[in-house]
Structure formats: structure tokens, C-alpha cells
Amino acid sequence: MHEPFSRPPEKGGPGGGPGDTPAVRPDPFSRTPEKAVQQRSRDARRRSGQHPSPACGRRWREAPDGARLAAGTCLRYTGAPPLPGLHRTVIRTLLLASCIAFLAACSHAPPRNPMAQWVESPNHDARRPTLIVVHYTEQDSAAQSLHTLRTGNRFGPVSAHYLIGADGTLYQLVADERRAWHAGAGSWGTISDVNSASIGIELDNDGQSPFADAQIDALIALLDDLTTRLRIPRTHVIGHSDLAPGRKVDPGPLFPWQRLAEAGFGVWPDADAPPAPEGFDPLLALRLLGYPLDNPAATIRSYRMRFRGDAADTLDAEDLRILHALTRHEPVPAR
Numbered sequence: 001m002h003e004p005f006s007r008p009p010e011k012g013g014p015g016g017g018p019g020d021t022p023a024v025r026p027d028p029f030s031r032t033p034e035k036a037v038q039q040r041s042r043d044a045r046r047r048s049g050q051h052p053s054p055a056c057g058r059r060w061r062e063a064p065d066g067a068r069l070a071a072g073t074c075l076r077y078t079g080a081p082p083l084p085g086l087h088r089t090v091i092r093t094l095l096l097a098s099c100i101a102f103l104a105a106c107s108h109a110p111p112r113n114p115m116a117q118w119v120e121s122p123n124h125d126a127r128r129p130t131l132i133v134v135h136y137t138e139q140d141s142a143a144q145s146l147h148t149l150r151t152g153n154r155f156g157p158v159s160a161h162y163l164i165g166a167d168g169t170l171y172q173l174v175a176d177e178r179r180a181w182h183a184g185a186g187s188w189g190t191i192s193d194v195n196s197a198s199i200g201i202e203l204d205n206d207g208q209s210p211f212a213d214a215q216i217d218a219l220i221a222l223l224d225d226l227t228t229r230l231r232i233p234r235t236h237v238i239g240h241s242d243l244a245p246g247r248k249v250d251p252g253p254l255f256p257w258q259r260l261a262e263a264g265f266g267v268w269p270d271a272d273a274p275p276a277p278e279g280f281d282p283l284l285a286l287r288l289l290g291y292p293l294d295n296p297a298a299t300i301r302s303y304r305m306r307f308r309g310d311a312a313d314t315l316d317a318e319d320l321r322i323l324h325a326l327t328r329h330e331p332v333p334a335r
């Protein structure tokens, strides 16, 4: 280990370290008058920080406990005094913190494609979601769901951007610009990776109970905030069952889609919309709305659950009227 102030003994000096035995060693405790004068001179030089020998231009340093250093350990003055142990510790801590901060900054730097030459433009911001997906938790309490959404269920890790308690309490678990794991397999329109394009909102509900007014009020307030702040079209609010027919049924037939539409979110047919014209294709209309059609019967059940409150897998004239009205709907442009 390097000792910054340990030096080899001076040849012909006052002594050496372990194992060094000079041939001549002056006696600093001599009682002869001449030796006593020399000793007082040495002591005075030592107290002033000078080497005891006038011939030596180096500094002298007392040991930390006040005892003299072993003879011959005179110190070459190098400018800066030795750092106390505490100062060395502080400096090491600061250097370590700087390294950690540097590495953290690197880890948050946007990944760059090594195939390309990086010529950064300042004109960019975070990507924004374009869809909002509503779920129910199918659990017994918000506390239970907060735990699940921060750990996982029997299928693996799950999360959502928001959870709204039955009393209207709003929790956020994932930042809006981050990709929460709430949608899973499914699609909506041309969106094949729904998690990447959406905000997920979980409602504390067991799947069988009506949704409390306070909870829906909080949801509407949140939808107003999200569609305004993130510039998501107000019609782009769907249920989990819409994007994953046959696999998911939430937020279920009790979810008040009509009330949401009256507040300006999602879609709902006009009550006085005319019947569908002859030759109207309901499956094409479902596709235009965004429903996947890989399993048409499952898609019809999802549609019926949302707009008719049941899970029938056949369409009647009222369904055609509804689908005709919905596909004539002019989407609200993004603001």
C-alpha cells in the first residue's frame, strides 16, 4: 500500500525505517554542553517545521501522537499537506457519487441506433398515447388492486396508469409517457400494440356491482384532463373487452357508457338515428369502429355488451341502426 509521506531513509541522515541500521547514529540525548546546544538547535528547528539538520532542506513532521518520527523519516515537502482521513473519505464519497450520477445520466440517455450518425435535433418531445382503455379490477378493494398493479396476478406482472377507487379516489401508478402493462394481446383499428399507444385506467369494481357515482365522476374528470393535456381525441375511449373480444369482458355490461358519452367521451348512437339502409354491412361497420374481426362471434358479443347490455352473439335490426349511426359519427378532431 502506498504511503504518501513514507520515504526511504536519507543516506547519512539521522536513521532509517525498519531493517535500516545506519553505521553512525547521533545521540540526541547527549549531556555534553556541545551536544546540548546542538540538541536545542535541533528542537527549535523541529518545532518550526524544519528538518533538525541545517544541511537538510526538507520539512520535518511530528508523528500524529506527538512522538517523534523514527530517525531518518524526514519528509520531503511536496506542497500540499497530507489530507486527514476524514477529508479523504469525503473526497472518495464525492468521486463515487459523481461516477454514479454520470452512469445514471448515461442510463437515461435515449438509446441511439448505432447504424446511424447521431445529429441531434432539439425539436422533439415525449410520444403521446392516442387511446384510453377502461378496465375493472375484479378485486375486492382498491388496496388489493394497488398491490396487484404493483406486483402481478396469476399471469405475471401487470400495471395500469391509473386506479380509481369506488369512493372516487384517484391513484396514479405509471407516468403517462410510460408504457403500462394493462391491455395484453388484442388490437383496436390499426393499433396492434395497445399498451404502447394507450393510457390504462382501472376501476375498483368486483365485476358484478354497479359503479358508484363518485367513481364515474372521478373518471370523467380524469378523461377531461387526459384528453386535454395529452390531446387524445375524446372519442378514443374504449373498454378492455373492445380490444380483446373473447378474452376480456371488462368493464362489463354495467359500465355506464351512455353517461360517459353524454359527458363527451367515447361514442354512443343518437337516439333518433335512422334505420340502417339496405345492404348495410354490420361487420364492416364493426371493423371501421376499430373492433378486431378474427373471431366475429366474440366481437359481436363484445359490441352487444357495450351497446346493448347483454352478450348475445347475433345482430338484429337495432344493432344495424346503432352501427350505422356510429359509423356515420364524425370523430372529434384532436386539439
Ligand SMILES: [Zn+2]
Residues within 6 Å of the ligand: 134, 135, 136, 182, 240, 248, 250
Ligand atoms: Zn382489463
